């Protein structure tokens with residue numbers, strides 16, 4: 001229910017907003033049709049309830065933090081009573097200067113949430129009928145806000161650690177005698193990067209992308225609390241973790257689990273990232289491998305949530321995420337001249 005006061009030619013709005021139905025327990029499973037049936041106003045209110053979730057969906061001023069705001073009914077923008085600043089529902093968020101209507105953004109998030117092994121930008125652009133470039137940037141913005149969720153997380157308890165190589169596919173030569181062994185250091189192109197995963201059992205999954213497993217050791221020391229039980233394979237890089245952590249090592253050439261050490265949850269993450277690389281994106285650019293790895297970590301951590309809960313998780317993180325330095329105006333800087 002909303003209460004309106006007319007004041008100085010524009011409308012002051014006082015919110016007594018009921019919880020939006022998509023945020024209720026009944027909406028645990030979400031269909032795209034539900035989102036597409038929203039009126040513009042309903043989509044707008046849903047967005048506000050996600051962005052200002054901590055304040056019951058009531059907007060406050062991004063400049064001074066004032067809670068008393070007027071609303072220009074015709075243009076759906078707000079004005080702060082205290083500092084007179086004008087702002088919109090998406091001002092100062094990752095969706096600022098958006099090209100898409102709010103309902104289309106919400107629909108894109110619903111589609112994105114449903115892609116268990118990711119969703120390609122090309123497909124997303126067809127799904128919501130927008131330019132490829134718009135879909136590409138939108139998907140990357142969602143990845144950025146998803147990965148921000150674990151920015152300050154420190155792992156503890158029991159943590160599985162493992163590394164695997166991704167990206168930079170090289171087509172093997174036609175004739176067998178022309179093929180080279182790319183596992184050898186001298187034959188490596190440098191296009192493949194090592195994704196190291198740190199996965200807390202019953203907790204969150206963190207990733208780090210670099211040249212080698214060894215390079216990830218300082219990050220592990222920062223992100224995993226001392227004294228944690230670490231499960232890892234025999235790779236020599238992990239020898240450096242000895243002493244600081246309670247190490248459980250497993251030799252994968254012998255078995256995957258010996259009842260003491262086991263890195264199956266780390267493997268499960270790699271399997272999802274591998275399926276995303278080969279099945280969805282076909283080719284992941286080296287520069288963005290860390291974003292895709294973080295996205296798949298988020299999906300692993302939320303794999304048991306219903307798609308309605310996943311939708312709200314992604315949409316809320318994004319709606320509350322500040323303007324992206326990397327993705328704001330990306331195509332102005334990257335269009336071919």
Ligand SMILES: [Zn+2]
Nearest residue numbers: 061064080083
């Ligand atoms: Zn203000």
